[in-house]
Amino acid sequence: DGGITQSPKYLFRKEGQNVTLSCEQNLNHDAMYWYRQDPGQGLRLIYYSQIVNDFQKGDIAEGYSVSREKKESFPLTVTSAQKNPTAFYLCASSIRGLAGYEQYFGPGTRLTVT
């Protein structure tokens, strides 16, 4: 089955530690995205990548880093510089990175930092 996988579903970390969230897609999509969702809020874009080896900052990139070495993978690292890292993180992909193409979402990773 084609789709987007995120692992793990729940992640717990101590404050001051970096943590990497996994996102893999087998849809052969060019573009991939990372969003953050806080309780009762909509989604906010962290980073996006329109093509391999290229990525752009979204609205709230501070404290996060990404890489796009392979078409199917777009890992997100939450660094210790992110002041409020506890949130629900969603990865998405689309055929192309241009406005208008539907985005398909993974199941999400809920990160708790204490």
Next chain:
Amino acid sequence: DAKTTQPPSMDCAEGRAANLPCNHSTISGNEYVYWYRQIHSQGPQYIIHGLKNNETNEMASLIITEDRKSSTLILPHATLRDTAVYYCIVRPLYTGTASKLTFGTGTRLQVTL
């Protein structure tokens, strides 16, 4: 993305039609209306989109007013599994700019027995 306004919550009896409204009075000519939904603790799911004509697929129907300032998502026979937050988004199509979905707080639809 243009701003949208949706009611914070709605209830619907199972088996009845759920009509979810969305106001987008500042929508511009090249912007489409998209609907996504998010079931609790899952990723959002694409439902439907349209420009100015009414659209229907296996999940829902989308009715857009003639002036395009508002739209209604219709779930014809709501089931308990349709309980979710529904997001209405307006965005341009194929403009060459990078894609970004701007989600507001949406409408929380509760389907009851």
